[in-house]
Amino acid sequence: MIDEKMLDEILNQYPAKVKRSRKQHILIRMPDQDQKIEANTRTVPGIITNRGCAFAGCKGVVLGPLKDVVNIVHGPIGCGYYAWLTRRNKGRSDDQTKNYLAYCVSTDMQESDIVFGGEKKLVRTIDEVVDIFNPSAITISATCPVGLIGDDIQAVAKRAEEKYGISVTAYNCEGYKGVSQSAGHHIANNGLMEHIIGRGDLEEAGQDFTINILGEYNIGGDGWVINEMLEELGYTIQAVMTGDGSFEQLKNAHIADLNLVQCHRSINYIASMLEVKYGTPWLKVNFTGIRATANSLRQMALYFNDPDLIQRTEAYIARETARVEQLWEPYRRICQGKTAFCYVGGSRGHHYQGLYDELGITTVLAGYEFAHRDDYEGREVIPDIKSDADSKNIPELQVSPDPLRYRLKIPAERMEELREKISLNYYQGMIKEMNEGSIIVDDLNHYETEEFVRILQPDIFSSGIKDKYVVQKMGIPSKQLHNYDYSGPYAGFEGALNFARDISMCFTNPSWNYIIPPWRKKPLLQGTVLKGGE
Ligand code: CFM
DSSP: OOOHHHHHHHHTTSOHHHHHHHHTTEEEOOTTSOOOOOOSOOOOTTSOOOOOOHHIIIIIIIITTOTTEEEEEESOHHHHGGGSOOSOBOOOOSSGGGOOTTOOEEOOOOHHHHHHOSHHHHHHHHHHHHHHHOOSEEEEEEOHHHHHHTOOHHHHHHHHHHHHSSEEEEEOOOGGGSSSHHHHHHHHHHHHHHHTTTOSOOOSOOSSSEEEEEEEOOBTTHHHHHHHHHHHHTOEEEEEEETTOOHHHHTTGGGOSEEEESOHHHHHHHHHHHHHHHOOOEEEOOOSSHHHHHHHHHHHHHHHTOHHHHHHHHHHHHHHHHHHHHHHHHHHHHHTTOEEEEEESSTHHHHHHHHHHHTTOEEEEEEESSOOHHHHHOGGGGGGOOOOHHHHTSOOOOOOOOTTTOOOSSOHHHHHHHHHHSOBTOOOOSGGGSOTTOEEESSOOHHHHHHHHHHHOOSEEEEOHHHHHHHHTTTOOEEETTTGGGOOOOSHHHHHHHHHHHHHHHHHOGGGGGOOOHHHHSOSSOOOOOOTTO
């Protein structure tokens, strides 16, 4: 356990101003108090953070997984490297010639483009993309220099759209646009909402239980597990945003009767805007872990309130829980009593705690790289969040009810009744579910990582590639929860079983016995020899 005094000792290594700032980003959980945490502010220069940039959040996270869209990265080729599919967001298509995930398309700006402007080159790139791929949609994502030299990518997109009669949208997601990739999520959400969702001709769902899945990116095949489960239960999935998703589905996303929100951080803007514009409520779900998956399925069935669906859901949960619990018992025995750090970008820092708990593993430290206060404290704090120069940099899109397509999906009284029982249009955040004495850290940095690991000595550290090996060199296994260390899927019942197996392998791997962490070489107690008689 860490107390305020120990925390202070860790922070005392910082200059006074940095200490004051970092202190507001770290909490020791006291369940009987309303605790406030600072988040979504700039990382102090000089500190080694795990965060990415706005371009990563826009192109990499939200737009990149759309498989039938050619994503053009407008910038020098160094940024173009990240136009590759580096995030394990899998996608498959019936017509593989319309799946562009494997391609990397960049304008490869040169010095002359920086000096004289890059718009002409962007126009030529679009012509080439249409000529080679003939896609139904193109996106253009700007990297830093584009904003600095002032290329008007919006105007280029508009002209290309008129010229070719396809969707061409541009995103001013220059890396510096915000304090982290979170800014890029918001920029991408705005663009998709303004130009793509609602572009389709469909007026009605036409099928029972039609849903969209928001904030599921099909990392390691998670989305496929979820789709299979929901389809077996009788749901019709209109669109997934955006894992294995497509422009073709997305343009008709307005017809769904319910929007599921898996990752709140990256897509809550679209969820809220769809509610205002089309009257579609959203439900916060979490398909990580047996309990969370069962709970989410039950809430969905209750929303649709269909006796057959409710009964099918219960039968499915009973069958799958029994199957998985039997198979994972040996793993649970290995995991029982262990402790974990659970530090990921946004939602996963919260979601995986439930799965750890089911395996008998206690999360002693958790946090997010770039989430906002509502992801920690719950959406009720949104009105209290102060905007600053960085957040004002991202336009707030104003939407209003669509005169033709807005309709209540369920009667208003039923909506009120349901809000008492299920997470409709609400996310409670991470903190409320955390144990007394556990540590919550926003934008955990490498110095603090080393200090917290030294003191708490967790049995497993879960984070990403940027800190994985530092921690492993301390003799502690590290599980990447961004890309799953090339394993997965980890979603749903099947995924929980995969996770239990992989985590057990981390614990039973004998290699940790050969690593002596630095603190084992140092004496734990320090004493001084006093002169006789004193
Ligand atoms: Fe959402 Fe994500 Fe996450 Fe995220 Fe990400 Fe990711 Fe993530 Mo890496 S969208 S916030 S920007 S759940 S890429 S699939 S794992 S940091 S916790």
